[in-house]
Amino acid sequence: MNNTKNNQYDVAILGGGVVGTAILYVLSKYTTLESIALLEKYPKFGQVNSNSRSNSQTLHFGDIETNYTLEKAKVVKEAAEMVVKYLEGLKGKKSKIFQKGHKMVLGVGKEEVNILEKRFEEFKKLFPNLKKLGVKEIAKVEPEVVKGRNPKEPILALYSEDSYTVDFGRLAESFVENSLKETKKNIYF
Ligand SMILES: Cc1cc2nc3c(=O)[nH]c(=O)nc-3n(C[C@H](O)[C@H](O)[C@H](O)COP(=O)(O)OP(=O)(O)OC[C@H]3O[C@@H](n4cnc5c(N)ncnc54)[C@H](O)[C@@H]3O)c2cc1C
Structure with a gap:
């Protein structure tokens, strides 16, 4: 009509x-x-x-959202990439609408570290920019996360620079x- x-x-x-x-x-x-x-x-x-x-204000891709399955992440990533394409193509007042940064999910203790190790293996093909960071690498990007921690307690981060605050x-x-x-x-x- x-x-x-x-x-x-x-x-x-x-x-x-x-x-x-x-x-x-x-x-x-x-x-x-x-x-x-x-x-x-x-x-x-x-x-x-x-x-x-x-x-x-987080544009979710499904890489560090540990409650997302691989199947869900595939769909979410596709939609997020369309938003990124739109955002990056904007002219003028881009910075008022979004900011790019880094993001990570942190596993603390053996059990959580194992979960992230497994997640990394399962998700790395879909998210080639996802990195595993050990304690020294975490300290470089987010020193406060490491400060004062028991050095015997294992920690691991899944980290990506594909992060948009919108x-x-x-x-x-x-x-x-x-x-x-x-x-x-x-x-x-
Ligand atoms: C605490 C919290 C954190 C969140 N964090 C995130 C996040 O990090 N990333 C993310 O992607 N999502 C996040 N969300 C979810 C996200 O905010 C919503 O999914 C999204 O804003 C929904 O958009 P919408 O257009 O459906 O709803 P809305 O933005 O609410 O738009 C609905 C519109 O409909 C209008 N409307 C309603 N009734 C009528 C009517 N009868 N006639 C005319 N107009 C009407 C309203 O005025 C409103 O403008 C979060 C939500 C919460 C609560």
């Missing part, structure tokens, strides 16, 4: 958080739909769960801005 006089649209998206605005962006850029409505009850987008104060509220605003810029479709708010 494309009868906007009667408030009818090809697609109506309910909610302008990071999810609704990402859908808007994908539909605007990659489909032949002609009219899209995005309904948001607040005056600004991304101000509820997607607001930077409502979440941990303000999902600002990302939502950017999705809307770029949906309007990159399409000739009719978008209604």
Whole structure:
């Protein structure tokens, strides 16, 4: 349907958080739909769960999230890489939307170290940038983690430099801005 006089649209998206605005962006850029409505009850987008104060601002890939199975990580990584492609392609105020850094998950004691050793073997093919760090290497990147620890207690980190801290509220605003810029479709708010 494309009868906007009667408030009818090809697609109506309910909610302008990071999810609704990402859908808007994908539909605007990659489909032949002609009219899209995005309904948001607040005056600004991304101000509820997607607001930077409502979440941990982590773009999850599934490599260091030890509650993710390999199967789940494959799916999450694919989606995260699409977000990275979008973020890296942004022009202008990039640094307000995301920052790149490093991340690690730490195993303390024999049992946790064994879990991370096994995880590394299972996940290294999917995540070639994932590294195993022993105590000396951890001390170089995060000295406070090692300071004051019992040297007899084994520790091991899985570490990666593919880490993005994202303000999902600002990302939502950017999705809307770029949906309007990159399409000739009719978008209604
Ligand atoms: C403590 C915590 C930490 C988290 N950390 C992370 C993290 O590190 N990384 C991560 O990826 N995720 C994290 N999350 C989850 C993440 O915040 C959410 O998955 C994400 O923000 C959801 O986005 P959304 O667009 O679905 O929801 P929202 O951002 O809440 O958007 C929904 C929108 O719908 C609108 N709306 C609702 N009802 C109506 C209506 N009737 N009419 C019109 N508009 C309506 C709202 O106003 C809102 O803007 C965390 C969550 C919590 C609670």
